[in-house]
Amino acid sequence: MQNFALSNFGRRPGPCVAAKYSGETGHRLGARYGAGLSERSRFGRELSELQRNRDLGGRRWIYVPYDQLNDGFGPLAALDPREAGVLLIEHPGKAARRPYHRQKLALVLSNQRHFALEQAARGVVIDYRVAGEGGYAEVVRRVARERGPLIVQEPAERELREELRSLLGRELSEVPHAGWLTTFEQFQRAAPAGPPYRMDAFYRVVRRELNVLMERGKPRGGRFSFDAENRKPYRGEPAAPETLRFSPDAVTLEVGELIERHYSQHPGQLDLTSLPATRRDAEQQLDWALANCLPTFGPFEDAMSTTSSGLFHTRLSPLINLHRLLPSVVLAGVLSTSLPLASQEGFVRQVLGWREFVRHVHRATDGFRVLPAGIIGEPAAPSALGAARPLPPAYWGDRSGLACLDHVVTDVWREAYSHHITRLMVLSNLASLLELSPRELTDWFWVAYADAYDWVVEPNVLAMGTYAVADLMTTKPYVSGAAYIQRMSDYCRGCSFDPKRNCPITPLYWAFLARHEQQLGGNQRMMVPLTALRRRPAARRAHDARVFEAVSARLAEGQPVTPAELPALPE
Ligand SMILES: Cc1cc2nc3c(=O)[nH]c(=O)nc-3n(C[C@H](O)[C@H](O)[C@H](O)COP(=O)(O)OP(=O)(O)OC[C@H]3O[C@@H](n4cnc5c(N)ncnc54)[C@H](O)[C@@H]3O)c2cc1C
Numbered sequence: 001m002q003n004f005a006l007s008n009f010g011r012r013p014g015p016c017v018a019a020k021y022s023g024e025t026g027h028r029l030g031a032r033y034g035a036g037l038s039e040r041s042r043f044g045r046e047l048s049e050l051q052r053n054r055d056l057g058g059r060r061w062i063y064v065p066y067d068q069l070n071d072g073f074g075p076l077a078a079l080d081p082r083e084a085g086v087l088l089i090e091h092p093g094k095a096a097r098r099p100y101h102r103q104k105l106a107l108v109l110s111n112q113r114h115f116a117l118e119q120a121a122r123g124v125v126i127d128y129r130v131a132g133e134g135g136y137a138e139v140v141r142r143v144a145r146e147r148g149p150l151i152v153q154e155p156a157e158r159e160l161r162e163e164l165r166s167l168l169g170r171e172l173s174e175v176p177h178a179g180w181l182t183t184f185e186q187f188q189r190a191a192p193a194g195p196p197y198r199m200d201a202f203y204r205v206v207r208r209e210l211n212v213l214m215e216r217g218k219p220r221g222g223r224f225s226f227d228a229e230n231r232k233p234y235r236g237e238p239a240a241p242e243t244l245r246f247s248p249d250a251v252t253l254e255v256g257e258l259i260e261r262h263y264s265q266h267p268g269q270l271d272l273t274s275l276p277a278t279r280r281d282a283e284q285q286l287d288w289a290l291a292n293c294l295p296t297f298g299p300f301e302d303a304m305s306t307t308s309s310g311l312f313h314t315r316l317s318p319l320i321n322l323h324r325l326l327p328s329v330v331l332a333g334v335l336s337t338s339l340p341l342a343s344q345e346g347f348v349r350q351v352l353g354w355r356e357f358v359r360h361v362h363r364a365t366d367g368f369r370v371l372p373a374g375i376i377g378e379p380a381a382p383s384a385l386g387a388a389r390p391l392p393p394a395y396w397g398d399r400s401g402l403a404c405l406d407h408v409v410t411d412v413w414r415e416a417y418s419h420h421i422t423r424l425m426v427l428s429n430l431a432s433l434l435e436l437s438p439r440e441l442t443d444w445f446w447v448a449y450a451d452a453y454d455w456v457v458e459p460n461v462l463a464m465g466t467y468a469v470a471d472l473m474t475t476k477p478y479v480s481g482a483a484y485i486q487r488m489s490d491y492c493r494g495c496s497f498d499p500k501r502n503c504p505i506t507p508l509y510w511a512f513l514a515r516h517e518q519q520l521g522g523n524q525r526m527m528v529p530l531t532a533l534r535r536r537p538a539a540r541r542a543h544d545a546r547v548f549e550a551v552s553a554r555l556a557e558g559q560p561v562t563p564a565e566l567p568a569l570p571e
């Protein structure tokens with residue numbers, strides 16, 4: 001796979017970087033691509049057909065961003081469809097700003113187009129436009145001139161909030177985003193003294209205040225968390241559910257052609273048969289998850305397997321983050337289904353707890369631009385442990401020789417997805433152990449995963465995955481040696497390394513602890529590993545450091561690591 005110089009466009013939305021690899025500017029791309037929306041296109045024809053002879057007068061106009069594709073919340077829910085006009089914008093320059101996975105581009109475009117058709121079918125007037133160089137703001141400005149000020153729900157993505165800022169109070173009237181389940185005040189009640197922020201405290205507050213899984217003021221089952229019971233490795237039983245397949249309709253097929261035509265240089269496999277695109281597809285995905293994943297969700301939540309990239313995880317996040325599925329509907333579905341409590345609570349903690357929590361941290365820190373003193377790094381590019389090495393080609397699909405990493409990377413470029421533990425304990429763990437730049441890793445996640453947007457990917461990678469903001473959001477770095485990966489996965493069986501004998505991940509782990517011994521020394525939760533480190537013989541520690549340098553060098557060159565290449569163990 002082609003390697004992209006992510007570091008060139010990681011930090012902030014820069015000029016259209018598509019030019020770097022496709023030879024087109026966002027403007028030219030927009031102009032050519034705009035033709036695709038004319039009545040010559042299937043989508044354009046279907047939309048015009050639905051809107052033929054429709055009266056445009058007396059409508060209340062709403063700008064619906066690409067990730068608010070649902071009529072069940074916010075201003076659209078409150079209006080009679082015959083009174084509502086909706087502006088939707090495709091922005092080729094945004095799609096080309098980073099080398100987004102092709103499947104992700106198809107997911108967003110196909111869902112937005114189907115949302116347009118679904119709304120037109122129920123009587124809403126749709127104004128569907130393609131942005132040029134002026135981006136979203138320019139289109140909104142133009143439409144506001146024609147039709148008067150529009151309403152918008154506060155965008156979840158900071159990038160879009162920034163783009164629209166100059167229009168607020170004039171062309172755009174902003175109302176709170178009604179899709180979230182919790183409020184910033186609840187987040188503050190859980191952390192009255194400010195940072196560090198803790199998910200557990202937030203989760204208890206919102207469970208109590210929203211009365212979720214509570215009985216007479218107490219958590220159902222006597223505990224707020226059943227996490228400790230949800231750590232079983234997976235040994236093949238019960239069989240993991242087959243993922244849902246969809247029949248792409250003409251609109252989705254047209255999006256597929258558009259992706260192949262304009263974004264062919266983007267990485268990742270495009271598979272339209274695994275792409276939920278319509279409202280009905282999204283509902284089917286939720287039904288599938290409730291019936292097939294949730295009953296077994298809890299026990300295998302942390303397991304990883306070569307036999308299934310998702311195991312019993314629901315694959316709902318891409319649809320929830322686009323609001324094709326409202327979080328409230330997903331939560332209600334899980335609460336109204338009869339499930340083992342450990343699975344039900346485990347899932348509730350993810351959606352009501354973690355998802356909401358990371359969004360509040362994103363806003364409280366202005367996307368990590370406002371950080372406690374003493375954290376190394378630039379705004380939005382913190383690196384509390386000083387990690388700064390570039391991401392090696394292995395993350396773009398070159399073989400690393402580490403079966404766990406290679407397996408997960410292959411899954412990601414095939415599906416724009418992998419589940420939580422593979423993101424945390426393989427991709428981020430390896431990145432931390434190899435001192436890779438947290439910002440570069442974040443940007444990689446942002447382009448590679450279908451569910452990634454700044455508000456969610458930055459807290460997850462910078463705070464949870466790499467400890468780049470120290471203990472702001474998590475209590476310790478999530479790092480491990482080979483023992484964890486061996487216990488929780490079957491990856492080691494197909495590896496040229498032996499997790500107990502010569503796997504480099506274990507010395508990498510010790511070398512990480514040694515490099516950061518001083519900085520992590522005051523952390524209670526690191527006491528046990530740091531005490532073990534102090535008992536580690538000096539010769540072993542020197543070997544650990546040599547392995548770190550050898551593995552880093554091989555991967556930086558784009559070469560796989562092999563047992564023969566590693567420094568010999570001390571006698
Ligand atoms: C390094 C790293 C990067 C991540 N990047 C993203 C990202 O870009 N976008 C994203 O949505 N999630 C991200 N996550 C969180 C989590 O891994 C995904 O939400 C989850 O894997 C989605 O798959 P699923 O729907 O099958 O999950 P399931 O386990 O079936 O469902 C849990 C649901 O809870 C929500 N959820 C759980 N944990 C989180 C969390 N930490 N943050 C936000 N939502 C959460 C999601 O909506 C998800 O659909 C990241 C986690 C890590 C460790």
Ligand code: SF4
Pocket residue numbers: 401402403404405481482485486491492493495496497498499503504505
């Ligand atoms: S032996 Fe080591 S490198 Fe290989 S899969 Fe296991 S943990 Fe990963």
